[in-house]
Every structure is written in structure tokens, then in C-alpha cells.
Amino acid sequence: MATVAFIGLGNMGGPMAANLVKAGMTVTGFDLNPAALKALTDIGGLSANTACGAAAAADIVITMLPAGKHVRSLYIGNNDQKGILDVVGKDTLLIDCSTIDADSARTVAAAAADKGLEFIxxxxxxxxxxxxAGTLTFICGGSDKAFEQAKTVLDVMGANIFHAGGAGAGQIAKICNNMLLSVLMVGTSEALSMGIDNGLDPKVLSDIMKVSSGGNWTLDKYNPCPGVMDAVPSSKGYQGGFMVDLMVKDLGLAMDAALSSQSSTPMGALARSLYVSHAKGGTKPGENGKRDFSSIFEQFAVPANDE
Amino acid sequence: MATVAFIGLGNMGGPMAANLVKAGMTVTGFDLNPAALKALTDIGGLSANTACGAAAAADIVITMLPAGKHVRSLYIGNNDQKGILDVVGKDTLLIDCSTIDADSARTVAAAAADKGLEFIxxxxxxxxxxxxAGTLTFICGGSDKAFEQAKTVLDVMGANIFHAGGAGAGQIAKICNNMLLSVLMVGTSEALSMGIDNGLDPKVLSDIMKVSSGGNWTLDKYNPCPGVMDAVPSSKGYQGGFMVDLMVKDLGLAMDAALSSQSSTPMGALARSLYVSHAKGGTKPGENGKRDFSSIFEQFAVPANDE
Amino acid sequence: MATVAFIGLGNMGGPMAANLVKAGMTVTGFDLNPAALKALTDIGGLSANTACGAAAAADIVITMLPAGKHVRSLYIGNNDQKGILDVVGKDTLLIDCSTIDADSARTVAAAAADKGLEFIxxxxxxxxxxxxAGTLTFICGGSDKAFEQAKTVLDVMGANIFHAGGAGAGQIAKICNNMLLSVLMVGTSEALSMGIDNGLDPKVLSDIMKVSSGGNWTLDKYNPCPGVMDAVPSSKGYQGGFMVDLMVKDLGLAMDAALSSQSSTPMGALARSLYVSHAKGGTKPGENGKRDFSSIFEQFAVPANDE
Amino acid sequence: MATVAFIGLGNMGGPMAANLVKAGMTVTGFDLNPAALKALTDIGGLSANTACGAAAAADIVITMLPAGKHVRSLYIGNNDQKGILDVVGKDTLLIDCSTIDADSARTVAAAAADKGLEFIxxxxxxxxxxxxAGTLTFICGGSDKAFEQAKTVLDVMGANIFHAGGAGAGQIAKICNNMLLSVLMVGTSEALSMGIDNGLDPKVLSDIMKVSSGGNWTLDKYNPCPGVMDAVPSSKGYQGGFMVDLMVKDLGLAMDAALSSQSSTPMGALARSLYVSHAKGGTKPGENGKRDFSSIFEQFAVPANDE
Structure with a gap:
């Protein structure tokens, strides 16, 4: 069975690595935070002193980092420090699970290809x-061969593994999807609010639209209007779920891609500005950024009289 | 079995009335166009000389007209001419199937209620x-009792009969849905285009998004990118389907409602302006207005080199 | 000297009528509010018991009313009640100073023309x-002859009297201007905020832009950023000035016109939705509606406290 | 008198350098294009074999390059090649006149400061x-002292020299201005079009708005409606002036800045998407990109022919 190096054991990376350990894989982790590293060794994982140390001996390297600059720096290195690409064996498969700008993903993939390595x-x-729960969705970019190989390990951590295309295609497909999601959420919020403003019951209106041509994921799974669905963030004070600040981050990546490819995205760009403005508000400044992204509904809903 | 008066036998009303005749109902039609009226009598319907003449003797009156002013004028009449409300029996059920502004629907419903009549x-x-095909969708506003009664005849002409609420709610729910649909279509078009601009295969990207949080009706049933789905307008030169000019009309009704209810609809309003601008274009001015509404995709797609 | 009937003596109409009295004109007023009427008679105006009573004896009728329906009803009347058009002499000049939808203005102008009367x-x-102060701006629609005649009395109440074109053109020109103003205000607010977010001094940036190609009325006269200009609403807690609720009203009239003329107005429509959402907010719901319209700046500015 | 090195002698840099020569300065130029270099020596300038060669001996270095990557690379160099910062004397003033992203400007300024050099x-x-003509506008970022020094040479090439703030502030102020300009242009275009759609004369409407609260630079200097002003691009088939493709570039830089500073810019972002879509169109694909940016007016105007 393949040995895995896992770099970045935070809120996402930690439980992902744990699922690999539980599946019987040999996992050597690295994280700048000792507590995160200890959590892995406590359940049977191994630890390394450096990211490159973990990577050097592995069949598969998985990284989970905050932004493109971290990914570029870790894989490519710089004048003073070697990168992962400099230390791994020639058959090592490299998988970056971070959500980053597509240009960074393509840059690392090209640098890997220069050394004969496969990067996903x-x-x-x-x-x-x-x-x-091991039910994540992965959207992958890279060669067919590398994707098939990556799929075996991603299957352990996820339920849906997509192959979007060549290098960078995973990042592009994810941000296309999330940009579209933001548009669905805003569009659904304003349609429901306009219905409410005109005396309709949002539950009745939702039931009609979700089986009509207005049907979309937010009506099926994530209705933004409080009280329409149980157990979604809108019915729990917009707590939990997917934070506004994270949607703002993803929309920033989407705009990066749109600028780079000279694409026109009027709805996506509008959604970004609406979410940025929304994130700044709340009962204290910036509070909305920590709430679920369906709270954008409040920008359209008539305020309750006694708020 | 109920006798029906059917006023307005155009492209929509004609085949709708025909389905009632085929179901064995006694249908008396009226239309200003003699050819339309003859088409009904040819298959066994009856004809009247005036709309009120048709309505006076019917258990159920169904109207299918272009705009709110026609509906108000026909039902309410004016100084010189009686309206349908003045001539029908006290138990007659009134059903207007036109897509019109909600204010007009509410006005006629209130005038009907003043005379003790039910209006849907x-x-x-x-x-x-x-x-x-008799597979239409009807979205109804009116009392529970009238809706149940209307449903029996609407079932003959349609496959999905929704009850959205009281007077005017059918119009509101329909335009909320269609406003949302326009947002889905534009948002999906720009997400697909951004993917294509970044080297993705639109079919692969569509397949990923439709089972992810970007999933929506346009990806399921009506992909706007040529070649992704068979037998949809985008794969037939954007012919057939739902015309841009009709989407512009519905978005105008949606904006009317938003103005009337002081609703904020940034996405819906943007979609309207994009569709109005789109409608004016084409290989000759105004041509796009006659194409399917998914042709908005062309506003985002990279032009083919040799167009 | 011409005798004037002045209908509608509220916050605007009252002082306007007073300036006519001060100029030595014979002014007969009417208002549903006795206090408003008394304010006129206190300074030497006359009062009438009805609007038509005031109008019947006047050379010039001036009206100042809240909305199109009031103007239509007052001039045209209905089955039960005569309108101004039914009672005035054949040479009476009719001037409506209300800000209303262009369709209503055109309707009244057409009804007046049917009786051989001039309406502005x-x-x-x-x-x-x-x-x-008598420094208002009037933007007029109507015939050249009627405009020249109206100008003599409007000059008493205002400093700038424009002739925009035929019937309804005054309303159209005003809402075109105010729609553009809303765009200038939002666009300037976001440009200044982006500058501030990047470390620029808003006063320095304003000074540069106002003499460059970004120059516009809001930078010259009404800077939305607190502290840049003295004696403007932004430097007085956004009190005074032109209320958000009034801008929302004017943008509603602009959208009415855009719908009626099938115009594409992406910026104007976006400004309307941003203003409607803004109006609903504040430290208590709806409070922002009563603040100056330059307070839209707060939707873009980084929140002040302790960040 | 100061000696100047001028790197980048293209359409802009060439005539700028020529004005310095005409003013009697010793100017040593460099450009990858020999013809551009020859044009300088023909009028009395000197030539260098490399950019660093030109810079090493100069009191003032001026650069005029296409994008941030060129500026970073030229000033900072890389492993294989020295940059300007490595070769100039300790009192050399560095002035970059390129329009680039603010982050690149700040990066070069910081690298210069590390070596004790002033960068503007x-x-x-x-x-x-x-x-x-020597009538350019320069918007500068840098220290007060360096700005005063730079002003003496910029005055030779320009008519308006602004100091916007510290490092990068020149770039930020320029793109804030140009983003606002794009909003003025689109907003003015749609206001004029709505007026025209409602029967107004665009010249009359322009005259009213430019002295009212809709007043802005485009109405004063650059009316987008054909026939309203003489000698502007709109009256010459939208030829000449400021190309759509250049506005798209500047709006891209503005969006880069907005992403970097987490700013909400709904109008600026919408203008960018409208301009990107516009640039793709024309009588053949991409043709609009080469037309003047006021041609966005055509997206709103009723098509000309035979309607």
C-alpha cells in the first residue's frame, strides 16, 4: 500500500489525514503547529520535522494550504530552500488539495512537469x-493517468471525485461552480424576498420554484429564508455552514481567473461586491463575515419591525 | 359537465381550448380573429359574437390575453361597454390564464369579489x-375553494397545477420564478464561458456543476452552450424555445412588481438590462429578440474566429 | 399681472406660493390641510374651498402633488367629480410641478390638448x-409657446428654467438626470473607498479626480466621504440634503420609464437596488431612508470602529 | 542640468523622451526596437546597448513599459541578470511612468528603498x-522629496502633475479615476439613451444634465452620443480617442486592486464586464476593442437602421 506524506494538518487537513490512517495507510504528516501534528501521531500517523522530510520518502504527497503563495513556495522552493519538487522520488504523485488561484496551480504543475513529475x-x-466523514468532493486537474492514480487515495477521503481537465482545471472548475453558487444564492434570495414583499408564503413559493425552471441547488438543499427548511443555516440564525468570508475568498479567486482570461462575468462580479459589502456589516462591523453565506438573504428581506 | 367560455384563441389559447373540446366539454369561444374562431368550431367548439356573449352562458370563463390592460378592460368594462363581470351568472368561475402585471390581476379579482364572483x-x-400536448404548468392565485374548482378544468390542459396564494399570487409566483430563471441562465452562461476561456470542456464542466452546488434547471434541461446537450435550442442555432422578447416581457413584469413592492433585486434588474441590450442585437438589429433566451450565452462566449 | 391658482401647499408648494405672493401676484391657494392654507392667507394669499374653485378663476394653475394618480385625478376628474380641465377658461395655462411618472404627465397633457389647453x-x-430662496430648478415639457409663458412665473420661484421638449419631457429629463446622479454618487463612493482601502487620503484623491476625467458633480459639490468637504451632508452625519427615500422614489420613476420605453439601464437599475437595500438598513430598520443619499458611501467604506 | 535615462521608447515613451531632448536635457535612451532608438538619436538623444547601461550613468531614470512584470524584472533583475537597482548611483531618482498594478509598484518601491533609492x-x-504636445497628466506616488525632484522633469512632459501619496499611490489614484470614468461613461450613455428612447433630443438633455446634478466630465468633454459634440470620437465613428481595449486593461488593474484590498466595487465591476463583452463585439469579432471607449453607448442606443 502506498505511503503518503500529508502537509498541512489544519481543520480540513487533519481529519482528511486521519481517514487515510484509519484506512490502513502509512501517513507521515507535517504541520507548523505541533498540536496538529500530535493529533495525527496520536491515532497512529508518523511525523516529520520538515515538509520536505515527509515528502522525500513518500509515494504520494498531499498538501492542504491556505493560498497560492504557500503552495508555490512549498513545491518550488527558493534560493535559500529546496522545494518538494527537489526532494521527491521520480514516481511520486503530487496532489494539492488547497483552494488557490489557477495560475499558481498551473505554475507548480509546469515546474513539476519540468522534472518529470505528475501534479494534480x-x-x-x-x-x-x-x-x-470522508464525504468530500474533489475536483481534479491533471493528466488522465495521474488522475486515475490519485483517485484511489482521494476515494478514501471523499465521495465524489471529478476530473475537470488538465493542470489547473480543478481550480477553475471549483471556482466556476462556486461563482455560480453565489449567483444562485443571491438570485434565489431576491426572488423569495420579492415574493414575500408581495404577500406570498416563502415555503409555497419555494416549493413551486424548485420543481419549475427556477429550480436550483439552494432551493433543494439550502434555502436562505428562515423557517422554510429545517436544519439549514438559515433556520439556525445563519450559524454553521459555509462562511461569508470563505465565499468572498472564492469569489476573489473567480475574479482573478476572469481577469486572467479576459472573461465577462457581470453576475459573478456583482455577487462578489454584494458579498464583500455584506461581510463588512452585522450588529458589529465584520460580524457578517463569520455567518453562513445564505445570510445574504437579509440584504433583501424586509427588516422585522422590532429588530 | 361544466360549460366553458374561452376568450382569446391565439397560439396558446387555441390549442388549450382544443384540449377542452377533445375532453368532451362544451366550449364556446371568442376571438377578434375569425380564423382563430373557425379553428375551434372546426373541431366541434361553438362560437360567440362577443366575449360577453360567450361568457354570459358559461359555468367557467377562461381568458388568454396579451396584457393587463386587455384583461382589466374585458372583465371590468368601461362607461361605454359592459364587462364580463356585468354579464355572468353568480356561480360562474373566472380564470385568467394571461401573464400580466400582478396589480391588474388584483384589481380584477377585487372587482369580481365586489360582485360575489370568484376570480383566479x-x-x-x-x-x-x-x-x-396538454402539459402546461399553471400557477394560480385565488381562494382555496375556487382553486379546487379551477383545478378540474386546468388539469385537462396542464400537467402541473400550483396554488401560490390569494389574488395575484399566481402572477407574482410566475414572475419570481422567471426572474430567477433569467439569473440562472445568465449566471450559468458566464460560469461556462469562464471555464471555456480557461481551457475547460463545457460538457465536463456542466457535468460537474450540475451535481454540485452550482446545480440548476438550466444545466439539467437547457444548457446554453452549443453542443453540450442535444435537442435544446443552443444546439439548434438558438431557434425555438422561449424567445428573448418574451423573457424581456416577463422581466418587465418582474420589475413592475419590484417597484410596486419596493423590493431590491440587483440580479434580476441586471438580467433585465442584459436581456434588453441583447434583444437589440443580432446580425440585424432586433434579431436576437426572436431567438431563444439561452442565446444570452453569446454575450459571454469568445467569438469564433471566422464569424 | 396674471392671477395664479396654487394647489398643494406642502413643504415645497407652500414656500413656492409664498414667493409668488411676495412678487405681487394674486395667488389663490388650495390644500386639504387647513394649516397650510392659513399659512398662505397669513401672508396675503387668498384661499379657495376646492381645487377647482381656485383654478376656475385663474390665468395660471400651478399644482404640486405627491404622485401621478393625484395629478391625473385632479386634472381629469372622474365620473363623480369634475377635473381642473373641466372648469378652467380657454386661455388658462396649466403647470404641474410635481415629480411624477412621465406616462401620467403625457396623459394629462393629451387630455388638456383635447380641450385646447396648454399643459406644462x-x-x-x-x-x-x-x-x-426662490432658487429652484425647473425642467419643463410642453410647447414652445406655453414654455415661454410659464417661464415668466417659474422665474419668480427658480433660478434655472429648462425646456426639455414636448409633453412629459420635463419628467423624463429630470429622472434621466437623477438616475445619472445616483450612478455618479455610487461610482464616486466606491472609487473613493477603494482609494482609502489602499491607503490614499480621500481629500487628495478627490482633488485629483475632480480635475481629471473622473470629475463629476458629486466631487464638486457633494463629496460623500465624511471630512472631505465642509457643510455637506457627509460631514454632518448624513443629515439634511436629499433623502435616500426620495432617491428611491426617483429611481422608481426612472425604472418605470425604462420599462415603458424598453431601455437598458444596467447602472441605473443597480443603483436602484443598492439604494433600496440601503434604505432598509441603519441602526434601526428603515433609518437609512431618512438620511442623505450620499450615505450610500457607508456601504463601501471600511467600518470605522477599532479594526 | 540632470542627465536622464529613458527606457521604453514606444508610442508614448518616444515623444515623451523627445520633449526632454527638446528642452535641452541629455537623454540616453534604450528600447528593444532599433527603430525606436534611432528616432531618439535622430533628434539628438544618445543610445545605450542595454537598459542598465543607460541607467548606470543617469541622474534620473524614467521607464515606460507595458505591464507590472516588465517593471519588476527591469528594476529588480533576477538570478541571471542585474536590475536597474543594482547598477545606479546612490542619488539616482527612479521614475516609472508605466500604468501597472499597484502591487508591482509597491514591490519595486520597497526594493529600491532597501538600497536607499527613491522610486516614484x-x-x-x-x-x-x-x-x-507635452500636456500629459502624471499622478505620482512616492516621498515628498522625491516628488518635488521628479516634478521638475515631469513638468517638461506634462501639464498636470499630481502627488497622490506614498509608494503605489500614483497607480491607485489613476485606476480609481479611470474606474470612475468608466462608470460615468456607462451611466451617461444609458441616461442619454433612455432620454432618446422617450423622445428627447440628446443635445438638449445633455445641456440640461451638464449644468445639473448629473454633470460630469463625459458630458463636458466627451459626449458619447453621435452628433451632440463636434470633434469627439462619438462624432467620428468612435475612431481615435481612448480604445476600449485600454479601458478593459485599466479596469482589470482596478479589479486587481479591489481584490487585493477587499473593496466592494459593484459599479466598477459591472463596467468592466460590460466593457469586456463590448470589446468582443463589432461588425467582426473583437473590432469594438479598437474603437473609442465611448462606443459603449451603442450597447444602449436603439439600433439605427429603419426602425
């Missing part, structure tokens, strides 16, 4: 709950 | 093909 | 301060 | 005509 960008969705 | 606004979707 | 739509800007 | 970002506007 495999951004993930599904949140910390999905990471723990 | 029941705008329809599904197009001329659905009218012929 | 002359919406006003400049606020209550301008009304008191 | 001084993006320019005014086009090739202004470059030839």
Missing part, C-alpha cells in the same frame, strides 16, 4: 464535516 | 408545445 | 431650501 | 497626442 490540483468542497 | 389568476408556462 | 410638466429640484 | 510611480494619462 484537487480542490475540495464539503467543509470540516465532510472531511471528518 | 392562472398564468401558464410551457409554450405552444405544452399547450398542444 | 415642470418637475422641480432644489429642495425646501431652494423653494424658500 | 507616475502613471500617465493624455494619450499619444498629449505625449507629443
Amino acid at each position: 490540483d484537487a480542490p475540495v468542497s464539503g467543509g470540516t464535516a465532510g472531511a471528518a | 389568476d392562472a398564468p401558464v408556462s410551457g409554450g405552444t408545445a405544452g399547450a398542444a | 410638466d415642470a418637475p422641480v429640484s432644489g429642495g425646501t431650501a431652494g423653494a424658500a | 510611480d507616475a502613471p500617465v494619462s493624455g494619450g499619444t497626442a498629449g505625449a507629443a
